[in-house]
Amino acid sequence: MATDGAVGGAGTVDPGDLDMKDKQRVYHDWEAATYEGKFNISYDQRCIDYARDRLRKVVGPDERFARVLELGAGTGFLTINLALAGCLEGAELHVTDISPGMLDVCRANAATNGVTLTATAGDVEDLPYEDGAFDLVLGHAFLHHLPDPGAALREAYRVLAPGGTLVIAGEPTRRGDRIAGVVKRATARGFRALTAIPALSHLRRPGVEAAGGSAADAAVAALEHEVDLHTFDPEGVAHLARVAGFTPVRVVTEELLANWVGWAVRTVEGSVRPGVLGPRWAYAAYGAWRGLSRLDELLEGVVPDDLFYNLILHARRPLEG
Ligand SMILES: C[S@@+](CC[C@H](N)C(=O)[O-])C[C@H]1O[C@@H](n2cnc3c(N)ncnc32)[C@H](O)[C@@H]1O
Numbered sequence: 001m002a003t004d005g006a007v008g009g010a011g012t013v014d015p016g017d018l019d020m021k022d023k024q025r026v027y028h029d030w031e032a033a034t035y036e037g038k039f040n041i042s043y044d045q046r047c048i049d050y051a052r053d054r055l056r057k058v059v060g061p062d063e064r065f066a067r068v069l070e071l072g073a074g075t076g077f078l079t080i081n082l083a084l085a086g087c088l089e090g091a092e093l094h095v096t097d098i099s100p101g102m103l104d105v106c107r108a109n110a111a112t113n114g115v116t117l118t119a120t121a122g123d124v125e126d127l128p129y130e131d132g133a134f135d136l137v138l139g140h141a142f143l144h145h146l147p148d149p150g151a152a153l154r155e156a157y158r159v160l161a162p163g164g165t166l167v168i169a170g171e172p173t174r175r176g177d178r179i180a181g182v183v184k185r186a187t188a189r190g191f192r193a194l195t196a197i198p199a200l201s202h203l204r205r206p207g208v209e210a211a212g213g214s215a216a217d218a219a220v221a222a223l224e225h226e227v228d229l230h231t232f233d234p235e236g237v238a239h240l241a242r243v244a245g246f247t248p249v250r251v252v253t254e255e256l257l258a259n260w261v262g263w264a265v266r267t268v269e270g271s272v273r274p275g276v277l278g279p280r281w282a283y284a285a286y287g288a289w290r291g292l293s294r295l296d297e298l299l300e301g302v303v304p305d306d307l308f309y310n311l312i313l314h315a316r317r318p319l320e321g
Pocket of ligand 1: 102
């Protein structure tokens, strides 16, 4: 079982035999116990502010929603933090994900944080909900995992009531991702060079098997390099949403310098032995990210949109149609 950051439980699964949907499920089930540590997810002011600010970029505080669904919700980062921020007051909350393991963690997080939600396992390309069941459909960092993102947008349209709102944040842009790749590789090289010094070698995160996982665990862990399927052109995502029937459709992009620091931080967090970095690191990193985000806002309109890393899709299902 899990020791020192490894996750157990892959059993006898041979990832080579799986189709992409099963790979997503098996990988995220396997990762569920360590996912929040890897991405420094928490349910405190840092992540509450982050979640609220993503929604407020596109949806004003006066808009109220009675029935809310999050797609590809994972461990509940977005919905739970938005609920804690007071952005979903009075709403009936539903979340769905292809990974039952992620949803188990989500239910536990909701209970710990006093948030009432219903979590249902399902494929967002074929949602287990009635037509017109929701007023707001949310998502964060899941669209790029789907073989057919357009199918998910069509399903989001179907389960939204006429006049309903779609907000999907945290999806990588194509050009932003290329730049982030340079940052990630440079940071990883720097970390490897630093921890090649014998006195610092204990800082390195052990591999899955060295941390007590089985060969099957290591094979599932390696799916990490297969499950990110897409990056997006902002106009391409807007086009997919329009084809699904949404109008109006708006895509905003965010995070340039902030994202470079963000990926450097996440690369260190993914490389370092669990437990070495504490909450002070998380807050310091978030402080740097926030400062640079403000600078990035000044660069919006000056630097081309598609160089920013993250995009937010904001669309409506029209009243008629
Ligand atoms: C990077 S995680 C993001 C989780 C969460 N939204 C967050 O921001 O922390 C991607 C999530 O998409 C889910 N996923 C992948 N393919 C899916 C599909 N076809 N249907 C539903 N969920 C899917 C995964 O199980 C995983 O929980």
